[in-house]
Amino acid sequence: MDFPAELKYSKEHEWVRTEGDEAVIGITDFAQDALGDVVYVALVAIGTEVEVDGNCGEIESTKSVSELYAPVSGTVVAVNDALVSNPELLNTDPYGDGWIVRLRINSSVGTDALMDADQYRGFVEA
């Protein structure tokens, strides 16, 4: 499984890519594999304020529904509209075209509490 070194990871199996004061968020290769084929993604509205571990979307596979938890707190500045008609992008390109939401980070904590790729690999293989 692929866990890019430049990303940070949460225990809820989201990845975070920091770009200046913004964070792009998606689900990991491990998460998409465990979910199975994604058939529906519910996105939050732009402008929504989310807290760490707060709801910032919903992902539904043929088998089950899962909530997306915010790995950092911030304000939603963009969502990936392509997922509305092509939710399978979460399976085919979880770190690229399958990104889900972009936040403006509004906490000094930022991504400090998250795991790096090696730690996350250890976490999912434990």
Place this chain on the structure above:
Amino acid sequence: MTELQKSPLDAAHRALDARMVEFGGWDMPIQYGGVLQEHRACREGAVVFDVSHLGTVRVTGDAAFEVLQQTFTNDLNRIAPGRAQYTHLLDPVDAHVVDDIIVWWVADNDFFVMPNASNTSRLTEALSGTGVVAQDITSSRVVLAVQGPNARKLLRMVGEDAATVGRFCVTSFMFSGVECVAAGTGYTGEDGVEIHAPVAVARNLWDAILEVGIQPAGLGARDTLRLEAGLPLHGHELGEGITPLQANLGWVVRFDKGSFRGSDALLAERDMGVARILRGIAIEGRQPARAGAQVFQSGLVVGEVTSGNFSVMLGHAIAIGFLKPSVEIGEEVSVDVRGNLLEGKVVALPFVAKH
């Protein structure tokens, strides 16, 4: 927790990296690659499912025909040896569907009666003390369902007689010098053949089927396929509190053959009219409405979803569930999914017509 039963093909599934799931007390493949791809392969090509978790009770003896006539809802006089029939086992008191069953009439006084995984003991109980020999032969065989528009063409290379068995017909054929039984039945809405083979040749048969280009598919795709085909699943659309008439399966019940287990209660319901009936709902958008979602019309609850998912072939969500009989096909309803009201329309089943 009791240990899960394993298919005789368990090692073959693991060699293919199948993801396994508990189903009816069995450890079975839910998918090999992905549910959506396996679903499309069944609609457009050919797939094979290991459905060895179904039970087989072999019913023999001079009284076999008469006893099965009195035990099940359908009428065996409408078929003959060498034919298969879908039928129901009802509760004798309230006529709920204890199990839905396929009967393979293999030869005179020799029937393969195939219940759902977890219901085999309910069937043998229903047949005990009736004068027939009812032998649970589940562990002696595998059942493989080869389904899809190309299923027969490809299966020819494995067994000509199996590949050419008629729809709802049953025939024996030889594979590797061992007698197997094939029937033109299935649970996907596609044409296909189901094969009953002794454990001794199970792996060779499985490998031979894959060899000719039929791809394996798991219970995930089997569920999305049967939903598109509008076919009921025991525990969702059939079971405790649900009669065949409510499940819109009146054709499975033949009152004119004489009395059978549960017929009095079912006749009473027929005369009164059913309080609810199974309908299809085509939902706008992709969000699946799952079992338990309530269905509304003009602000009032008119029913509940029993199965729902995304339809691979239609590209939107579909659901089946029990609605008040006053809600007619073509009418608009909304379905409450965790507080989100999805717009839908009541439609005739199946959602996806047979190819």
